[in-house]
Amino acid sequence: xxxxxxxxxxxxxxxxxxxxxxxxxxxxxxxxxxxxxxxxxxxxxxxxxxxxxxxxxxxxxxxxxxxxxxxxxxxxx
Amino acid sequence: xxxxxxxxxxxxxxxxxxxxxxxxxxxxxxxxxxxxxxxxxxxxxxxxxxxxxxxxxxxxxxxxxxxxxxxxxxxxxxxxxxxxxxxxxxxxxxxxxxxxxxxxxxxxxxxxxxxxxxxxxxxxxxxxxxxxxxxxxxxxxxxxxxxxxxxxxxxxxxxxxxxxxxxxxxxxxxxxxxxxxxxxxxxxxxxxxxxxxxxxxx
Numbered sequence: 001x002x003x004x005x006x007x008x009x010x011x012x013x014x015x016x017x018x019x020x021x022x023x024x025x026x027x028x029x030x031x032x033x034x035x036x037x038x039x040x041x042x043x044x045x046x047x048x049x050x051x052x053x054x055x056x057x058x059x060x061x062x063x064x065x066x067x068x069x070x071x072x073x074x075x076x077x
Numbered sequence: 078x079x080x081x082x083x084x085x086x087x088x089x090x091x092x093x094x095x096x097x098x099x100x101x102x103x104x105x106x107x108x109x110x111x112x113x114x115x116x117x118x119x120x121x122x123x124x125x126x127x128x129x130x131x132x133x134x135x136x137x138x139x140x141x142x143x144x145x146x147x148x149x150x151x152x153x154x155x156x157x158x159x160x161x162x163x164x165x166x167x168x169x170x171x172x173x174x175x176x177x178x179x180x181x182x183x184x185x186x187x188x189x190x191x192x193x194x195x196x197x198x199x200x201x202x203x204x205x206x207x208x209x210x211x212x213x214x215x216x217x218x219x220x221x222x223x224x225x226x227x228x229x230x231x232x233x234x235x236x237x238x239x240x241x242x243x244x245x246x247x248x249x250x251x252x253x254x255x256x257x258x259x260x261x262x263x264x265x266x267x268x269x270x271x272x273x274x275x276x277x278x279x
Contacts, residue, residue: 001228003209003218006132007139039231041143050145051234069143071228072220076245077188077206 001071010070028058028068036070129221136223143227150272155264158183158226160233162191182261183229185222188252189244197262202253203244205229 002008011027013020032038039052040062052069055061061068141149144158152158161177179200182190188202207228209218220228232240249255 001136001139001207001220001224003207003220005128005218006221006224007135037232039235041231050143050148052143052231054231054235054239069139069227069231071224071231072207072209074205074207074228074232074240074243076243077204 001069003072025058031070032056035073037073038068038070040065040068133221133223136221136227140223140227140230144230147272148230151265151268152223152226155261155268156184157261158230159265160230163237181233182258183226183233185225186219188247189229189233190249190253190258192258192262197259199249199255199258201246202249202251203241203246204252205232205240205244 010031011023013024015021015024028038038055040055042051042053042062042065043049044051053060053062055068140152144152148158160181160183162179162181163177165178176194178193178195179191180194181203182192184190186206188204190202191200192198193200207220207225219225229240249258
């Protein structure tokens with residue numbers, strides 16, 4: 001999510017393909033270095049409710065996640 | 078007399094032309110330094126009147142793909158989303174099944190409101206925003222409305238404590254009109270009642 005623009009596709013690829021995974025990792029790090037938060041929308045296995053899981057490193061991304069959403073970190077308004 | 082004035086104006090224009098050209102060049106290089114392309118495409122981008130509308134359209138689709146059907150319908154019909162709080166307010170809440178002891182109303186570009194669903198009591202408002210970190214917009218840009226709701230939803234459902242710690246907390250009434258929030262709670266109750274009626278009759 002980019003202020004003034006909305007959703008912007010940063011990178012896409014298959015994490016099982018090495019070159020593509022490297023590109024995904026690089027973009028993931030770049031976004032976090034810029035101070036963005038990263039989250040993956042998931043369905044809670046217990047309650048069945050939709051929620052987000054915050055990820056702080058590439059390894060935290062749940063298996064099978066279709067996308068990671070980066071958004072500006074929250075601050076007091 | 079008129080001819081003399083026109084001649085003077087022409088001379089003044091010719092003399093000031095280098096200054097004008099230099100100033101235009103300075104403006105262009107300043108814009109380039111800020112990250113813009115400085116070309117005609119950049120100008121077109123800046124003055125695109127449909128950009129925000131398209132961004133909001135994309136944001137709505139993204140929100141819809143992330144939240145569940147009930148939350149999406151709530152946002153579509155009422156303009157806000159309810160997010161259940163994850164903590165217990167009292168020891169008794171831990172053993173109480175079902176409804177959460179408190180919840181949040183998430184509005185676009187307005188504070189998050191915490192309240193008690195069982196009583197409708199308003200607890201507090203949390204002022205939070207998601208500012209442009211890249212600096213490209215000079216702080217002018219903000220997320221589209223639906224992206225702002227999604228960002229709050231993701232932050233609350235993934236790490237409630239962190240977003241609440243970062244927010245500025247006030248009693249309800251600082252930015253939001255408590256009467257309007259109560260009216261929204263009434264609208265939410267009516268909305269839920271209407272949604273339950275067709276399900277019961279099935």
